[in-house]
Amino acid sequence: xxxxxxxxxxxxxxxxxAATACGGREENGxxxxxxxxxxxxxxxxxxxxxxxxxxxxxxxxPASAYGDIPKGIKAYFDYVNAEKxxxxxxxxxxxxxxxxxxxxxxxxxxxxLVEQEQVFALFQTLGTPSTTATWDYTNQRKVPQVFVAxxxxxxxxDKAHPWTIxxxxxxxxxxxxxxxxxxxxxxxxKVAVLYQNDDFGDDLLGGFKKAIEGSGIQVVxxxxxxxxxxxxxxxxxNLAQSDxxxxxxVTTPKFGSQALAADARNTGWxxxxxVNNVAASITVLQPVGFENVQGxxxxxxxxxxxxxxxxxxxxxxxxxxxxxQYAPDADPSIPYHAFxxxxxxxxxxxxxxxxxxxxxxLRDSMRNLQNVQVDMLLPGVTxxxxxDDGFPIESMQLMEFKGERWELFGDVIDTRQExxxxxE
Amino acid sequence: MVGFLQQxxxxxxxxxxxxxxxxxLVLIYRFTGIVNFAQGEMxxxxxxxxxxxxxxxxxxxxxxxxxxxxxFVGGMLIERVVIRPVEGAPELTxxxxxxxxxxxxxxxxxxxxxxxxKDFPNPFPAGAFEAGGLHVGYSTLGILxxxxxxxGLLYLLFQHTRIGLGMRAVAANPxxxxxxxxxxxxxxxxxxxxAATVGAVSGILVAPLLFLEPNMMGGVLIYAFAAATLGxxxxxxxxxxxxxxxxxxxxxxxAYVGFVGSxxxxxxxxxxxxxxxxxxxxxxxxxxxxxxx
Numbered sequence: 001x002x003x004x005x006x007x008x009x010x011x012x013x014x015x016x017x018a019a020t021a022c023g024g025r026e027e028n029g030x031x032x033x034x035x036x037x038x039x040x041x042x043x044x045x046x047x048x049x050x051x052x053x054x055x056x057x058x059x060x061x062p063a064s065a066y067g068d069i070p071k072g073i074k075a076y077f078d079y080v081n082a083e084k085x086x087x088x089x090x091x092x093x094x095x096x097x098x099x100x101x102x103x104x105x106x107x108x109x110x111x112x113l114v115e116q117e118q119v120f121a122l123f124q125t126l127g128t129p130s131t132t133a134t135w136d137y138t139n140q141r142k143v144p145q146v147f148v149a150x151x152x153x154x155x156x157x158d159k160a161h162p163w164t165i166x167x168x169x170x171x172x173x174x175x176x177x178x179x180x181x182x183x184x185x186x187x188x189x190k191v192a193v194l195y196q197n198d199d200f201g202d203d204l205l206g207g208f209k210k211a212i213e214g215s216g217i218q219v220v221x222x223x224x225x226x227x228x229x230x231x232x233x234x235x236x237x238n239l240a241q242s243d244x245x246x247x248x249x250v251t252t253p254k255f256g257s258q259a260l261a262a263d264a265r266n267t268g269w270x271x272x273x274x275v276n277n278v279a280a281s282i283t284v285l286q287p288v289g290f291e292n293v294q295g296x297x298x299x300x301x302x303x304x305x306x307x308x309x310x311x312x313x314x315x316x317x318x319x320x321x322x323x324x325q326y327a328p329d330a331d332p333s334i335p336y337h338a339f340x341x342x343x344x345x346x347x348x349x350x351x352x353x354x355x356x357x358x359x360x361x362l363r364d365s366m367r368n369l370q371n372v373q374v375d376m377l378l379p380g381v382t383x384x385x386x387x388d389d390g391f392p393i394e395s396m397q398l399m400e401f402k403g404e405r406w407e408l409f410g411d412v413i414d415t416r417q418e419x420x421x422x423x424e
Numbered sequence: 425m426v427g428f429l430q431q432x433x434x435x436x437x438x439x440x441x442x443x444x445x446x447x448x449l450v451l452i453y454r455f456t457g458i459v460n461f462a463q464g465e466m467x468x469x470x471x472x473x474x475x476x477x478x479x480x481x482x483x484x485x486x487x488x489x490x491x492x493x494x495x496f497v498g499g500m501l502i503e504r505v506v507i508r509p510v511e512g513a514p515e516l517t518x519x520x521x522x523x524x525x526x527x528x529x530x531x532x533x534x535x536x537x538x539x540x541x542k543d544f545p546n547p548f549p550a551g552a553f554e555a556g557g558l559h560v561g562y563s564t565l566g567i568l569x570x571x572x573x574x575x576g577l578l579y580l581l582f583q584h585t586r587i588g589l590g591m592r593a594v595a596a597n598p599x600x601x602x603x604x605x606x607x608x609x610x611x612x613x614x615x616x617x618x619a620a621t622v623g624a625v626s627g628i629l630v631a632p633l634l635f636l637e638p639n640m641m642g643g644v645l646i647y648a649f650a651a652a653t654l655g656x657x658x659x660x661x662x663x664x665x666x667x668x669x670x671x672x673x674x675x676x677x678x679a680y681v682g683f684v685g686s687x688x689x690x691x692x693x694x695x696x697x698x699x700x701x702x703x704x705x706x707x708x709x710x711x712x713x714x715x716x717x
Contacts, residue, residue: 230647234678258633
């Protein structure tokens with residue numbers, strides 16, 4: 001009895017100690033605040049001469065192709081640090097961590113970046129699962145989670161996570177682009193949809209259905225698949241029976257290739273094939289054979305380094321030169337590098353526009369972007385956000401596959417202008 | 425009616441794919457008495473080797489022969505290096521080792537060849553045989569033919585050769601087998617080598633359809649397990665029949681049973697596994713294990 005009472009006291013004392021230790025640390029964190037006009041705002045990870053950012057990407061594992069993105073970002077920041085004196089005099093340090101596309105690891109890395117590395121902000125987490133896993137944490141800690149690399153519409157429509165914001169066009173906006181195209185070109189299209197049975201597929205298909213409401217376009221068949229399915233051939237077969245004249249292919253890369261190949265094999269059914277941006281990479285089309293994917297339609301929003309149209313474009317020339325200089329091992333023709341370059345220069349603009357060099361300043365700045373032009377984005381695509389608009393990019397341009405590459409056509413479609421805010 | 429028959433044909437095509445991997449599962453079970461969870465990944469790895477050969481300009485059929493030979497050696501090596509140390513350990517230990525092998529082989533393939541998808545040359549001509557509005561792809565016919573051939577060879581091996589007899593003895597009772605002069609170690613290694621070879625055939629058959637990437641066989645393995653369970657884990661004929669039944673059942677359920685649709689299609693093999701285990705644990709063609717009291 002005596003012993004256990006003693007034990008209890010010891011445990012209580014230990015707990016108390018731990019609590020005070022934690023409390024002490026918390027206070028230290030809160031002590032890093034700004035003075036003057038920005039009084040009381042957080043300045044962790046930012047000084048007069050430097051700013052520290054953390055990014056989480058799948059550098060290993062099944063999604064490791066996306067691991068090229070931080071190479072483009074690093075090249076951009078290295079260039080800005082060396083030749084432009086950083087962002088407003090602050091040199092950018094960009095710390096990259098690998099989560100292998102596993103949400104639990106993303107949480108662990110987010111904690112390490114915020115608590116040990118003491119980064120100013122998380123600049124990109126990649127993928128909807130990893131971002132969903134981390135955004136409660138970043139918002140509790142009031143750490144900006146800027147321009148996450150996923151197209152889920154929830155980053156913009158959610159009100160409870162003001163510290164997290166997306167960047168690329170969300171899947172609903174993308175669906176609206178295809179709807180707009182069909183309204184103009186095929187006003188009474190019968191559409192068959194193949195989609196991945198998760199939030200990504202639901203977002204795009206739901207957005208598409210909503211966007212065609214009141215028009216002559218109908219969805220006549222839909223088939224979903226699970227990421228664990230060996231093949232989408234059975235789904236494609238069922239869709240072919242619908243005799244639809246448009247096929248909307250909402251898939252991730254492997255299944256995108258399978259669906260494109262199945263469509264090419266079936267000579268009795270020749271719908272207009274629209275493949276979503278996620279599966280529109282050359283690496284998806286090439287295994288199918290370029291001769292089998294002629295005339296396929298998709299959409300994009302940033303400049304493709306392989307498109308001769310941009311050969312003499314000043315930003316593309318700069319990008320290629322600086323990639324050669326600061327990332328000599330990376331191939332600048334890989335679009336993921338250009339994506340990294342574009343998102344890094346977007347961060348540059350958002351950070352520059354911040355009224356206070358604080359976490360709060362960045363949070364407010366990223367929700368107050370007005371017609372911000374980023375030169376790696378397509379001409380006519382700008383960043384716009386506001387108090388009720390959490391979607392930086394909502395414009396895209398259509399492209400058609402011709403020969404061995406994508407060719408842009410038509411005008412840039414501003415989906416907010418055509419369809420109103422997402423989620424209304 | 426034509427639509428229904430077409431669905432059956434497509435189901436048989438899918439079933440042939442499952443059957444091809446199920447044959448490898450059955451083979452290794454017959455030899456060693458364990459279920460190899462890494463079978464699909466070993467097949468995938470072998471397919472990458474074949475791809476590497478063809479990418480280097482080796483003609484397809486030569487690449488096939490080289491790959492099968494390498495797979496045989498690789499399978500034996502795996503048995504010697506990875507499985508031998510846990511030989512005689514409880515079955516669960518061996519199963520866990522094969523799960524570890526699964527993860528390792530998958531990661532190794534991703535590390536060597538990246539996770540970008542690759543196209544694999546199709547040994548069968550494109551196009552389809554048509555009769556009365558029914559399309560039967562040449563590649564479906566080709567896969568069915570190859571699976572039938574492998575099944576026949578395995579049947580002969582099991583029933584009509586000394587190796588088959590020895591291997592059955594080893595699987596049934598390793599100690600007694602050793603006492604009557606069977607080289608148990610070599611028999612086990614032979615089993616792994618042959619299973620790896622059959623697996624390689626499976627991977628090479630499916631790669632042109634599914635596209636080659638490290639997770640290619642993951643989905644197939646689930647269906648192959650269902651096929652082997654349904655047909656009986658110790659019967660090559662059962663594995664093929666099981667594969668075809670699973671393929672057809674899955675396709676028909678997806679197309680005609682409204683609430684199943686494509687969403688629940690993957691549940692069909694699970695229901696089959698459960699039903700078979702409840703009603704006839706040894707499978708349709710398997711033999712019940714009888715223990716002497």
